[in-house]
Amino acid sequence: MKQIPKKVAILGCGFGGMYTAKRLLPYVQSGHIDLSIVNATNYFLFTPLLHEVATGGLSPTSVVESIRDIFGKYPVTIYEDIPESIDTQKKNINLGERILSYDYLVIATGAETHYYNTPGAKQFGLPLKSIDDANKIKNTIIENFEAAARTQDADERKALLSFVIVGGGATGVEFAAELPQFCTLLLKRYFKYSSIAAADITIKLITAGPELLSHFAPALRTKVMSHLAAQGVHVHLGMPIAKVTATGVQAKDGTEIISKNVFWLAGVKPVTLPFSDNTQIALSPSGRLETDAYLRVVGHTNIFAFGDMASTQDKDKKELPMLAQVAAAQAPIVAHNIIAAIQNKPFKMCVFKNKGSMISLGQWFAVGEIYSINIAGKFAWWIWRTVYLFKFPSWRKRFAIAAEWTANLFYPRDIAKSR
Numbered sequence: 001m002k003q004i005p006k007k008v009a010i011l012g013c014g015f016g017g018m019y020t021a022k023r024l025l026p027y028v029q030s031g032h033i034d035l036s037i038v039n040a041t042n043y044f045l046f047t048p049l050l051h052e053v054a055t056g057g058l059s060p061t062s063v064v065e066s067i068r069d070i071f072g073k074y075p076v077t078i079y080e081d082i083p084e085s086i087d088t089q090k091k092n093i094n095l096g097e098r099i100l101s102y103d104y105l106v107i108a109t110g111a112e113t114h115y116y117n118t119p120g121a122k123q124f125g126l127p128l129k130s131i132d133d134a135n136k137i138k139n140t141i142i143e144n145f146e147a148a149a150r151t152q153d154a155d156e157r158k159a160l161l162s163f164v165i166v167g168g169g170a171t172g173v174e175f176a177a178e179l180p181q182f183c184t185l186l187l188k189r190y191f192k193y194s195s196i197a198a199a200d201i202t203i204k205l206i207t208a209g210p211e212l213l214s215h216f217a218p219a220l221r222t223k224v225m226s227h228l229a230a231q232g233v234h235v236h237l238g239m240p241i242a243k244v245t246a247t248g249v250q251a252k253d254g255t256e257i258i259s260k261n262v263f264w265l266a267g268v269k270p271v272t273l274p275f276s277d278n279t280q281i282a283l284s285p286s287g288r289l290e291t292d293a294y295l296r297v298v299g300h301t302n303i304f305a306f307g308d309m310a311s312t313q314d315k316d317k318k319e320l321p322m323l324a325q326v327a328a329a330q331a332p333i334v335a336h337n338i339i340a341a342i343q344n345k346p347f348k349m350c351v352f353k354n355k356g357s358m359i360s361l362g363q364w365f366a367v368g369e370i371y372s373i374n375i376a377g378k379f380a381w382w383i384w385r386t387v388y389l390f391k392f393p394s395w396r397k398r399f400a401i402a403a404e405w406t407a408n409l410f411y412p413r414d415i416a417k418s419r
């Protein structure tokens with residue numbers, strides 16, 4: 001007798017969801033699984049390269065990959081949608097026009113920008129979490145250069161060319177290191193004959209914490225600080241922001257910084273999902289779905305959650321960090337455990353082994369730790385690029401990005417505004 005396939009629904013097709021779906025494909029093809037993917041956009045977004053899109057180094061289309069391009073040749077049902085509600089007792093997802101039922105649900109909807117209830121941050125700060133965000137940042141920088149070139153008012157020019165980055169984590173630091181190179185290009189090549197002088201441009205990186213990149217070894221943090229200083233980035237440590245306004249930021253200690261460009265890169269929080277009232281879901285203090293060591297949502301043996309969305313503890317009882325590396329490492333475990341559940345086989349535990357982390361600091365410089373060895377400089381930058389290139393799902397995008405990076409060595413960045 002032919003086996004009835006089990007319905008598996010994956011919510012979110014980012015690093016976690018996409019890699020889980022890939023692992024399940026053999027079972028889809030053999031008819032054991034009926035797989036559906038629901039994602040807010042029709043593409044997978046490679047977030048680690050967003051800062052390069054925001055500063056003209058890569059085009060927006062290079063860092064996304066259509067979900068149909070990845071899965072369209074398989075019998076997978078794909079919905080570009082956001083659930084209206086999820087009923088864990090009836091085991092279904094309400095997508096408005098249709099109800100999607102499931103036997104196993106995978107939640108990998110990731111995170112969204114966290115404003116920490118800071119007044120004005122959402123209204124006036126520019127986040128960097130989506131392609132639209134990256135385009136908006138790039139367009140704002142270019143528009144403000146244009147306005148600065150037009151104005152006769154020196155104070156206004158300085159405000160238009162004052163760049164404030166809030167957030168001392170990897171995203172804030174990577175963006176802060178990339179920005180001076182973009183501004184220098186704009187100034188020296190595209191606004192060479194304008195009234196803008198180098199001294200009009202200021203870049204400040206502000207963090208509430210006592211240091212940047214707290215997860216890095218002190219020696220690497222020192223390297224990062226001196227690299228940023230050499231690029232002309234002023235770093236303000238221990239300066240929590242009280243509010244963001246149309247004219248800049250005000251710190252809790254009363255310091256005011258005038259700026260027409262406030263980039264809010266201060267962190268993320270898990271996406272809130274619309275579970276039905278009858279659903280009991282345990283959340284960690286950080287708002288992530290609590291899971292057991294097998295990545296099942298606590299109290300729900302048929303629901304798996306991981307990546308930025310979920311709180312899974314390491315051996316020291318600390319929450320695993322919100323990193324692509326974590327989500328990608330958890331994906332095969334989730335796929336294995338779904339198959340194990342279907343076939344009544346033993347589950348695998350999530351034991352995350354940190355291989356290290358790296359950040360790029362503009363062209364030709366990166367720092368990081370790989371298997372506890374600190375590296376910095378051009379070679380680190382080359383490794384960083386190579387590693388990221390191979391994280392893309394398709395060769396098509398790998399070639400496209402490699403081609404753009406190569407072109408960037410010979411030609412200036414693209415300053416056409418993006419929509």
Ligand SMILES: Cc1cc2nc3c(=O)[nH]c(=O)nc-3n(C[C@H](O)[C@H](O)[C@H](O)COP(=O)(O)OP(=O)(O)OC[C@H]3O[C@@H](n4cnc5c(N)ncnc54)[C@H](O)[C@@H]3O)c2cc1C
Nearest residue numbers: 012014015016040047048109110307308322323324325327
């Ligand atoms: C600018 C930036 C740079 C980063 N750089 C690095 C880095 O260098 N290295 C690193 O390890 N990590 C980095 N990260 C973190 C990394 O992106 C995340 O940890 C990783 O993407 C988490 O994977 P995920 O599958 O949990 O979520 P995501 O990859 O974010 O995927 C979530 C998916 O769910 C979809 N979605 C969201 N809400 C809904 C909904 N309600 N319904 C349906 N679909 C939904 C989204 O469209 C998305 O496709 C960076 C993050 C940012 C923002």
